[in-house]
Amino acid sequence: MRSDSPMMPLGDLDLLDQQVAQALQLDGRAPFRRIGEVLGVSDQTVARRYARLRTSAGLRVLGLSDPLRIGLTPWFVRVRCTPDAAASIGEALARRTDTRWVSLLSGGTEICCLTYASGPDTDADALLLQKLPRTPRVVQVTAHALLHVFFGHDLSPLSRTGPLAPEQVRALRPPPVAADGEPAVLGEEDRRMFTALAHDGRTPAAGLAALTGWSPTTVRRRMAELRACGALYYDLDFGTGVLAPEMRAVLLLEVEPAGLAAAGRALAGHEEVAFAAATTGTANLYASLLCRDARALYRYLTGPVAAIAGVRRTETAPIHRTLKGPGPYLAPARGRRG
Numbered sequence: 001m002r003s004d005s006p007m008m009p010l011g012d013l014d015l016l017d018q019q020v021a022q023a024l025q026l027d028g029r030a031p032f033r034r035i036g037e038v039l040g041v042s043d044q045t046v047a048r049r050y051a052r053l054r055t056s057a058g059l060r061v062l063g064l065s066d067p068l069r070i071g072l073t074p075w076f077v078r079v080r081c082t083p084d085a086a087a088s089i090g091e092a093l094a095r096r097t098d099t100r101w102v103s104l105l106s107g108g109t110e111i112c113c114l115t116y117a118s119g120p121d122t123d124a125d126a127l128l129l130q131k132l133p134r135t136p137r138v139v140q141v142t143a144h145a146l147l148h149v150f151f152g153h154d155l156s157p158l159s160r161t162g163p164l165a166p167e168q169v170r171a172l173r174p175p176p177v178a179a180d181g182e183p184a185v186l187g188e189e190d191r192r193m194f195t196a197l198a199h200d201g202r203t204p205a206a207g208l209a210a211l212t213g214w215s216p217t218t219v220r221r222r223m224a225e226l227r228a229c230g231a232l233y234y235d236l237d238f239g240t241g242v243l244a245p246e247m248r249a250v251l252l253l254e255v256e257p258a259g260l261a262a263a264g265r266a267l268a269g270h271e272e273v274a275f276a277a278a279t280t281g282t283a284n285l286y287a288s289l290l291c292r293d294a295r296a297l298y299r300y301l302t303g304p305v306a307a308i309a310g311v312r313r314t315e316t317a318p319i320h321r322t323l324k325g326p327g328p329y330l331a332p333a334r335g336r337r338g
Contacts, residue, residue, distance in 0.1 A: 013057065015163055016041065020049045021059065021236065022162030026172045028061040028201045028234025029223075038171045058239020062327040063197025069231040071183035072116040074146040076279055076286055077132075079111040085137035086111055094324035101288075102324040105250060105317040112250060112317070113324075114146075144281035151268035152275040152288075177230035184231040189214060190222070194232075198327050201234050235326045247291040248319035251305070252283035259310025260284060266308050272300045283315060 013021070016039070023035045032043040032050070039046070053059040067074045081089055086104055090111045094102040102113040132141045164172070186194075189212040196203050196211055205216040212219060226232035255263045260278055267276040267287050275288040291297040301316065323329075 013053075016045075017049055017053060017057075018163045019168075020046055021053060021057070022164050023168075023172050024050070024059075024061055024234075025162065025236050026164075026169065027174050028063065028236070030172060035172070038168050058237075060237040060327065061201035062199075062235045062237055063194070063201035063203075064233055064235055064326055065186075065194050066230050066233055067116045068146070068149065069183055069229060070186055075115050075143045076146060076277075077111075077113050077115055077141070077143045078105075079113075079132060079138060080140040081109060081111065082137040082139065083109050089135060089138065090323045094329045097328075099324065100326050101322070102329075103248075103250075103322045104320040106320070107318075108320045110317065142281075144279040144283075144286075146277045146279050146286070148264070148278040150264035150276040150278070151273060174227070177228070181229055184226060184229050186231075190226070193219070193222070197232070237325050237327050247289075247293050247297050248322070249289045249291070249297060250317045250319065251287040251289050251301075252315040252317075253285040253287075253305075253308075253311050254283050254313040255285050255308075256310040256312065257284075263308050263310055266304075270300070270304050272296075272304075283313070289316075 019039050020035065023030060023038065032046040036043040036046045050059075079089065079093075086108050090102055090104055090113075093099050093111065093113050096115075098116050100114045102111065104110070105112055132138055192211045193208050196208055205219045208214075208219045208223075209216045214222070223232060253263065263285055264276055264278055267273050267285065272289050272291050273287050274290050275286075277286050278284060279286050289297065289300070291300055297316075301314070305311070305314065
């Protein structure tokens with residue numbers, strides 16, 4: 001929870017607010033003038049709606065790095081704790097700069113998160129091999145490397161079911177990222193820029209120039225290079241309670257190796273899936289789910305998931321509470337829990 005002020009649910013926002021939000025989901029740094037041209041309103045109107053979304057819906061545009069595109073190995077980590085310890089251990093994990101999507105699972109007795117190894121600014125190896133296993137009241141730690149992403153970086157339903165017409169989506173969506181290519185090599189200036197963009201993905205080029213020592217022109221050129229190779233992408237974060245789907249869950253599938261790619265592509269086409277990736281381990285396909293309620297989750301598991309060929313075993317863990325999303329950790333307001 002980032003504020004004591006109540007956040008407005010996404011479905012209660014008017015049509016133009018939802019259109020602006022989806023436009024930013026497609027391209028977080030799209031100029032307001034370009035968004036206005038696509039939506040048929042002025043750039044001043046888009047700027048006012050953006051400011052209102054920041055206050056009424058807690059909207060943040062985040063500029064983030066794709067670990068696989070900068071030479072890092074993402075790890076999906078599950079930590080089983082005693083019930084009295086999960087919240088405090090989860091918050092300690094959320095405060096780390098090398099974690100994303102820290103959540104409490106299974107009624108608050110288990111934590112899951114993404115962390116990163118093999119980078120100059122991370123000690124994820126020490127976290128996985130030393131710190132977590134030795135933490136009091138930690139019962140079990142498992143970690144599996146993410147090998148290939150089939151769909152998504154975000155958990156926003158706007159990416160699939162927003163109000164924009166298909167031609168508007170095509171006008172705003174940036175060019176696709178090349179599937180292959182060498183990871184980008186980041187310098188110290190790049191890291192300072194990523195740190196700023198993770199807090200505000202729309203930080204002006206002049207502000208980024210002051211942080212990096214580059215000229216604004218160099219900043220724009222470097223961001224274009226990083227985005228073209230997939231190292232930089234943009235995501236949205238909302239205040240607690242803004243997104244309508246309340247039933248979130250982690251889905252783990254054990255799939256026959258010959259059918260893994262096809263199963264991943266199948267998951268990527270499901271509306272309920274916000275993120276899907278191949279992993280190491282017996283359960284070799286991981287997905288984050290967004291469903292309207294428990295009945296919708298049941299229909300999804302017994303329908304589209306059951307129809308995927310080659311699945312040997314499934315495991316579903318409801319998400320009890322999300323402590324940290326894709327961006328930097330924002331501590332809960334005093335006396336409140338998100």
